Amino acid sequence: MEPAMSEKPESYEAAVERLEQIIDRLDSGQAGLRETLDLCREGRELVTYCSAELDAVGEGLKELKLEDLAARLESPSS
Amino acid sequence: MEELPGPFPVGRYARKLQEELRRRARVRLVGEVTGLSRSKVQAYFELRDAEGAVPCAIWLDDLEKAGLPEGGLRDGAEVVIGGGPDYYPGGGQASPSFAFRATQVRLAGEGDLLARLEALRKQLRAEGLFELQKQLARPRLPETIGVVTAESGAARRDLLAGLRRRGWAGTVIWAFVPVQDRRAAPAIAGAIQDLAATPAVEAIVVTRGGGSLADLWAFCDETLCRTVAMLRVPVISAVGHERDSTLIDDVAAVACSTPTHAAEAAVPLDCNAARGALARSAAALRRASTVARSMAPARLGRLDRSASAALDRRRTSLRHVDMALRAHEPERTLERGYALAEDTEGEPVTGAAEALAAGRVRLRFADGRVGARIEQDGTRDE
Numbered sequence: 001m002e003p004a005m006s007e008k009p010e011s012y013e014a015a016v017e018r019l020e021q022i023i024d025r026l027d028s029g030q031a032g033l034r035e036t037l038d039l040c041r042e043g044r045e046l047v048t049y050c051s052a053e054l055d056a057v058g059e060g061l062k063e064l065k066l067e068d069l070a071a072r073l074e075s076p077s078s
Numbered sequence: 079m080e081e082l083p084g085p086f087p088v089g090r091y092a093r094k095l096q097e098e099l100r101r102r103a104r105v106r107l108v109g110e111v112t113g114l115s116r117s118k119v120q121a122y123f124e125l126r127d128a129e130g131a132v133p134c135a136i137w138l139d140d141l142e143k144a145g146l147p148e149g150g151l152r153d154g155a156e157v158v159i160g161g162g163p164d165y166y167p168g169g170g171q172a173s174p175s176f177a178f179r180a181t182q183v184r185l186a187g188e189g190d191l192l193a194r195l196e197a198l199r200k201q202l203r204a205e206g207l208f209e210l211q212k213q214l215a216r217p218r219l220p221e222t223i224g225v226v227t228a229e230s231g232a233a234r235r236d237l238l239a240g241l242r243r244r245g246w247a248g249t250v251i252w253a254f255v256p257v258q259d260r261r262a263a264p265a266i267a268g269a270i271q272d273l274a275a276t277p278a279v280e281a282i283v284v285t286r287g288g289g290s291l292a293d294l295w296a297f298c299d300e301t302l303c304r305t306v307a308m309l310r311v312p313v314i315s316a317v318g319h320e321r322d323s324t325l326i327d328d329v330a331a332v333a334c335s336t337p338t339h340a341a342e343a344a345v346p347l348d349c350n351a352a353r354g355a356l357a358r359s360a361a362a363l364r365r366a367s368t369v370a371r372s373m374a375p376a377r378l379g380r381l382d383r384s385a386s387a388a389l390d391r392r393r394t395s396l397r398h399v400d401m402a403l404r405a406h407e408p409e410r411t412l413e414r415g416y417a418l419a420e421d422t423e424g425e426p427v428t429g430a431a432e433a434l435a436a437g438r439v440r441l442r443f444a445d446g447r448v449g450a451r452i453e454q455d456g457t458r459d460e
Contacts, residue, residue, distance in 0.1 A: 012219045012347065019359050026366040033370055040367035047360045054353055056221055057248035057345075061241065066224070066253040066272055 092167030156186035207307035220280035224273030229254035240341025245350035262296030316340035412444035
């Protein structure tokens with residue numbers, strides 16, 4: 001059976017919380033083989049999501065001026 | 079048209095007006111000085127707050143007696159004046175004018191401003207305006223924040239440094255505004271509204287450095303504070319120093335003591351720490367995954383070994399069954415001299431009635447088979 005496609009996490013916080021649950025479960029040593037592999041797959045997806053979120057605020061601080069934005073909005077053709 | 083009294087000579091009316099105005103009660107007014115100018119004998123200015131203004135005049139003699147510090151009466155100064163309304167009727171050539179004739183003037187003290195602040199604070203709290211912003215959800219990791227501050231100043235630099243220290247490098251949209259005097263409050267309110275209307279902006283920081291309450295007075299402006307309270311984007315205020323308490327601090331989602339703290343409130347997630355934690359999580363997952371995958375063949379091996387052990391056990395017991403079965407095979411009996419009757423299909427015939435019914439049988443001996451016919455006259459054991 002095809003594993004269900006994981007949904008996009010609600011937020012960074014939600015993703016981190018679920019990730020912590022997964023790691024706790026894995027650390028408990030109580031997960032069976034099938035569950036372990038499923039948790040690892042879900043965990044990797046969450047890590048990818050969180051990395052992307054952090055990357056979005058990690059590529060160099062951008063500074064814009066409100067007056068420039070407003071000017072751009074007022075003359076969309078330019 | 080209704081018939082009104084008069085007509086009266088206008089000069090007489092003007093002097094009457096002057097008398098009436100001069101009879102009004104003398105009072106004290108508080109507000110900000112704007113448009114200050116001087117003639118040889120008088121100083122003129124407007125005393126203004128957000129709701130209105132009154133033109134004022136003071137004789138330079140009275141101004142000198144007030145003993146203000148050098149340059150104390152200047153545009154932007156918050157002052158308390160005492161006096162009453164006056165009207166100059168003009169003359170044949172001179173223009174008439176109205177002014178509040180001040181005979182006393184002093185700089186507004188903390189006490190005057192604190193009393194106004196307290197009254198405003200009470201009113202806004204009673205209207206529930208302190209709670210609205212605090213109920214808004216604040217994103218832990220915003221990608222874009224808006225900042226309202228002065229273009230030059232330590233607040234801007236400190237906020238940027240705070241954001242960088244957090245490892246946050248998203249987008250900052252600056253709205254540079256005057257942060258002191260009468261122009262400040264409307265400019266700040268406008269900038270906040272424009273930022274809130276920008277869809278990408280997830281939080282707004284309003285910040286300026288320390289100063290006297292008079293310097294920070296724009297941040298106690300009623301219209302500005304009502305604007306902030308009603309906004310759907312969280313506002314983080316960091317105005318003045320720790321001991322300063324402005325009205326915007328009360329209505330904002332979060333009030334911070336310094337721009338550095340405001341950076342932490344605007345981006346609650348410490349991105350540097352988060353990157354470290356995420357790397358550790360990724361490593362833990364890789365370990366778990368590797369262990370699980372290496373366990374899998376081992377478990378299969380164990381399964382394999384246990385399966386073959388089970389098979390061995392079955393093989394052994396099968397041999398025993400085999401031997402037991404073989405012990406009961408008819409051949410062993412035939413070897414001892416017995417014969418087995420079989421029908422034409424080779425099925426054993428195990429009774430006299432069955433033999434009679436079959437008519438013909440075959441007798442199987444240890445050394446071969448012979449045909450036999452069944453006759454009725456035999457005796458049957460009952």
